[in-house]
Amino acid sequence: MSMFCFQCQEAAGGRGCSVRGVCGKTPVEAKLQDLLIYALKGMAVYTSLLRPSGNVEERIDYFTLNSLFMTITNSNFDDETLYEQVRTAVEIRDELKEVCDEKGLVPDKKYDHLMASAKDFKDKDEVLGALAEKAGVMRNNNEDIRSLKEMITYGLKGMSAYTEHAYHLGYKNPEISAFIEKALLAIEDYFISAEDLVALTLEAGKFGAEAMALLDKANTETYGHPEITKVNIGVGKNPGILISGHDLRDMEQLLEQTQGTGIDVYTHSEMLPANSYPAFKKYDHFIGNYGSSWWHQTKDFVSFNGPILFTSNCIVPSRGTDLPYKSRVFTTNSCGLAGCTHIAKDPEGKKDFSAVIEAAKKCSAPVEIESGEIIGGFAHNQVLALADKVVDAVKSGAIKKFVVMAGCDARMQDRKYYEEFAKALPKDTVILTAGCAKYRYNKLDLGDIGGIPRVLDAGQCNDSYSLAVIAMKLQEVFGLDDINDLPIAYNIAWYEQKAVIVLLALLYLGVKNIHLGPTLPAFLSPNVASVLVDKFGIAGITDVENDMKIFGIN
Helix, strand or coil: CCCCECCCCCCHHHCCECCCCCCCCCHHHHHHHHHHHHHHHHHHHHHHHHHHHCCCCHHHHHHHHHHHHHCCCCCEECHHHHHHHHHHHHHHHHHHHHHHHHHCCCCCHHHHHHCCCHHHHCCHHHHHHHHHHHHCHHHCCCHHHHHHHHHHHHHHHHHHHHHHHHHHCCCCCHHHHHHHHHHHHHHCCCCCCHHHHHHHHHHHHHHHHHHHHHHHHHHHHHHCCCCCEEEECCCCCCCEEEEECCCHHHHHHHHHHHCCCCCEEEECHHHHHHHHCHHHCCCCCEEEECCCCHHHHHHHHHHHCCCEEECCCCCCCCCCCCCCCHHHEEEECCCEECCCEEECCCCCCCCCCHHHHHHHHCCCCCCCCCCCEEEECCCHHHHHHCHHHHHHHHHHCCCCEEEECCECCCCCHHHHHHHHHHHHCCCCEEEEECCHHHHHCCCCCCCEECCEECEEECCCHHHHHHHHHHHHHHHHHCCCCCHHHCCEEEEEECCCHHHHHHHHHHHHCCCCCEEEECCCCCCCCHHHHHHHHHHHCCECCCCHHHHHHHCCCC
């Protein structure tokens, strides 16, 4: 077995990728990502000793967040970058060890297996051999313990992604970093019980909710609350830059630096919600959104003609043939693609996008692939401003059900289910969405209910927090003791690890009877899946007609 990975919904055969990732990840990249997490655990051994006295530098917490983000599906496909990140993690670990030695702080011997010598990491081939086996998923022989530990690991990855974006805007919560450290060590405790791991899973949900709340605060206090916005999906006449991913600080800097250059800016996939933030509307060269969800990029990027800036995960790498637009791809933050230019930030957190701008000047304007508008901006502040209207519609029976169809899109054919489900919903139902799952139905003409659009798009995947806020507010307005008594059904599509932390956050907030699809996670053992079913009502999906009955929609 050259690799093993089952962290995303597209795990081969519904079990795991053992030759090459369906995402395009090579065995080398897979092993280096496993080793990076292994090295982070070694760092955590020492930061856990230093944190009580306040001796953990912010740069170290950020390094951990950034490294975990690198291991998310479709984030980093550059093995040299991953290898250097592993080596840097080991160097930091040894720096921290020296500080602990000076202070007389001695780690627990149960973590000795995390202390491979820095010399062992100097030869890449050796690192990818025996050492990688120590870090691989299958190192845990107990299927249920492995399942719980991996679910927590994937939750940490999603949590780190949201926390890193908040960091870029100057918003930090050291308690989140302390929990990540605690969880990384718990995962490496060979004597921890399944009961303790279940408790840790729910605690991950708590900090996942805090990470999303932190990012929501960072985004809205910096750029204003999203507002109802009609987003142009056509094109202008100038050359353009297409920005993809999730990082709004990068969006801001790109817009600032392209002003007056004759270059237009467009969003792609998960960056679509940037169109609804008031701070970005002042830029006349911010044209709108181009294309669809992340996996359509192999077609969208060709017709766009201009450079593409990836600010986070959602990269589709080459699958045996060169990508025709690869010379136009730029990456930043945690993401990377071998052979593409990576743009780093300076010590003040600023980035120079001049190389992207100069590349755009040599390109043709985008080819128009569609025209018209789509509507967005229904984050919690905007929806709560319409609360009276929404409540009246529910009380009058005009709205009988809300269906949360948040989450991820992906390329597998069975995801057409979500488009068919949206089309089949009766006209007295409203879809609440966030994340790129919306691309399955956000361009359909589903109409409105008394002026309330039938698709309320809260934003990016992290804005699933908005959906939770909306649900809690409705619970309060209707005077319900239990959030699950609301007329809300949860039919969520998942793909990668940010969806995992969103799920854990919803469970922590008390939401039950969530349906996940198109398949349940491969990392759930039968026994762990059974616990989730019995305790939280987690279920999969079947077909549209049957699921309508299950959700009580008619």
